[in-house]
Amino acid sequence: xxxxxxxxLRLLKGYAIVITALLGTVxxxxxxxxxxxxxxxEIDVERINVVEKDGKLRMVISNRxxxxxxxxxxxxxxxxGGSRPxxxxxxxxxxxxxxxxxxxxxxxxxxxxxxxxxxxxxxxQDQVVYLQYNDNNGRRNMGLTIADRAPVDIYDLVAERDSIxxxxxxxxxxxxxxxxxxAPRNGEQLFAPRVYVGRDASKSAVVNLSxxxxxxxxxxxxxxxxxxxxxxxxxxGTVTSRLP
Amino acid sequence: xxxxxxxxxxxVRAMLIGAGILSGTIxxxxxxxxxxxxxxEIDVERINVVEKDGKLRLTISNAxxxxxxxxxxxxxPLRGGTGAGSGxxxxxxxxxxxxxxxAFAGHKTANGYRANxxxxxxxxxxxxxxxxxxxxxDGRARGGLTIADRSSIPIKAFADSAxxxxxxxxxxxxxxxxxxxxxxxxxxxxxxxxxxxxxxTQDRSSALMLxxxxxxxxxxxxxxxxxxxxxxxxxxxxxxxxRYPANR
Numbered sequence: 238x239x240x241x242x243x244x245x246l247r248l249l250k251g252y253a254i255v256i257t258a259l260l261g262t263v264x265x266x267x268x269x270x271x272x273x274x275x276x277x278x279e280i281d282v283e284r285i286n287v288v289e290k291d292g293k294l295r296m297v298i299s300n301r302x303x304x305x306x307x308x309x310x311x312x313x314x315x316x317x318g319g320s321r322p323x324x325x326x327x328x329x330x331x332x333x334x335x336x337x338x339x340x341x342x343x344x345x346x347x348x349x350x351x352x353x354x355x356x357x358x359x360x361x362q363d364q365v366v367y368l369q370y371n372d373n374n375g376r377r378n379m380g381l382t383i384a385d386r387a388p389v390d391i392y393d394l395v396a397e398r399d400s401i402x403x404x405x406x407x408x409x410x411x412x413x414x415x416x417x418x419x420a421p422r423n424g425e426q427l428f429a430p431r432v433y434v435g436r437d438a439s440k441s442a443v444v445n446l447s448x449x450x451x452x453x454x455x456x457x458x459x460x461x462x463x464x465x466x467x468x469x470x471x472x473x474g475t476v477t478s479r480l481p
Numbered sequence: 482x483x484x485x486x487x488x489x490x491x492x493v494r495a496m497l498i499g500a501g502i503l504s505g506t507i508x509x510x511x512x513x514x515x516x517x518x519x520x521x522e523i524d525v526e527r528i529n530v531v532e533k534d535g536k537l538r539l540t541i542s543n544a545x546x547x548x549x550x551x552x553x554x555x556x557x558p559l560r561g562g563t564g565a566g567s568g569x570x571x572x573x574x575x576x577x578x579x580x581x582x583x584a585f586a587g588h589k590t591a592n593g594y595r596a597n598x599x600x601x602x603x604x605x606x607x608x609x610x611x612x613x614x615x616x617x618x619d620g621r622a623r624g625g626l627t628i629a630d631r632s633s634i635p636i637k638a639f640a641d642s643a644x645x646x647x648x649x650x651x652x653x654x655x656x657x658x659x660x661x662x663x664x665x666x667x668x669x670x671x672x673x674x675x676x677x678x679x680x681x682t683q684d685r686s687s688a689l690m691l692x693x694x695x696x697x698x699x700x701x702x703x704x705x706x707x708x709x710x711x712x713x714x715x716x717x718x719x720x721x722x723x724r725y726p727a728n729r
Binding site: 281340343368461 | 487492493500503504507521523525528532533535538539546574576578581583600603604628630633677681691693697715722723725
């Protein structure tokens with residue numbers, strides 16, 4: 238073999254060694270980087286999952302399309318994702334326990350819908366503390382609600398409801414089954430608002446303090462005409478005393 | 482070709498194949514990274530949560546990179562130079578317009594401190610309608626929940642007009658022009674009519690206040706700084722028409 242080829246080979250070999258070493262270093266650095274703390278000045282992202290070490294979700298921050306549906310102990314239930322842009326919180330068991338979401342859009346016909354909400358859920362149930370703005374083309378309400386929820390797992394409750402709707406065709410029989418489903422459990426309403434402070438859809442500024450059935454028993458109001466009042470009500474909703 | 486050359490060639494080939502596979506793997510990993518990546522911890526000055534088409538949905542940022550308000554698809558340089566210096570989150574609706582935020586700040590000043598924390602929701606195409614906030618200047622603190630009515634006129638026209646004198650230095654000229662704008666027909670779009678407040682006020686009262694649609698308080702429950710409890714009903718001029726308990 239002549240010297241030219243041998244020199245060429247040596248050069249190639251040197252090149253191959255350098256390239257391989259370089260690549261090895263780069264991949265090592267890349268792997269190390271992924272397992273350590275990284276610094277960015279600015280990033281664009283469609284969804285961030287904040288996870289526990291075992292991969293369990295603790296918080297999902299996402300755009301609309303990638304937003305997550307309800308999760309109970311790591312399992313999706315209820316409805317699909319894609320409708321809740323913002324942040325969803327999860328408890329230590331990977332069950333949804335609150336969120337902060339915001340939407341708003343004008344439709345082709347000129348009307349709009351908008352809503353924003355920040356909520357905390359009762360354990361294995363639905364929202365019991367929530368601050369909301371809901372607006373259906375100008376008909377809006379905004380306020381803080383504190384509610385009671387029956388001590389029934391939301392997963393079972395949704396499964397029961399879904400099986401009724403699947404098994405019984407629409408009609409009086411299904412309605413009766415749904416009424417039974419919605420009835421109090423162990424004397425507790427499925428949902429009973431206890432405190433509301435806000436501005437309601439009738440344009441009144443109100444504070445409602447309600448009983449365990451969700452019926453307002455003390456009501457402070459400044460209505461859309463500006464009339465202020467304080468009312469005490471009985472369980473049937475009749476005003477028993479009124480100030481001023 | 483002699484044996485040593487052949488061996489040498491084989492070695493070179495093997496190394497290059499190895500390097501090829503490695504770079505292929507790295508390239509694949511890099512592409513996959515764009516799909517989903519796992520970090521244990523990141524430091525970042527700003528995160529933009531974007532829709533697929535790039536529209537902003539949420540920013541999480543330090544104070545310096547807090548985005549300017551986006552109204553009607555346009556960015557308004559209103560936060561610059563205000564000294565607000567809040568970091569936190571800004572929310573955007575499906576059209577990419579700002580619709581709220583969660584921001585917080587606090588720093589020492591020459592004589593004391595300034596601090597605040599706010600979570601706000603905006604009315605559609607308008608400004609704050611729900612606000613859960615704390616503001617504090619040297620211990621004069623106000624904290625609570627505020628609900629306000631806003632105009633049904635979009636705030637864009639008001640913001641555009643305000644921009645024409647936004648860059649002027651603070652002073653009588655700027656104040657006068659702002660007042661002129663407020664008194665003009667589009668001034669309506671810039672108004673906030675307070676309807677509900679629950680919280681503590683700067684004069685150290687705790688209070689619940691309900692107001693009429695023009696923002697005038699009409700029903701007020703207070704425990705003032707001296708500990709005196711009262712419930713007042715007011716008329717539209719702000720005069721107390723009835724006070725409880727009455728024997729005081």
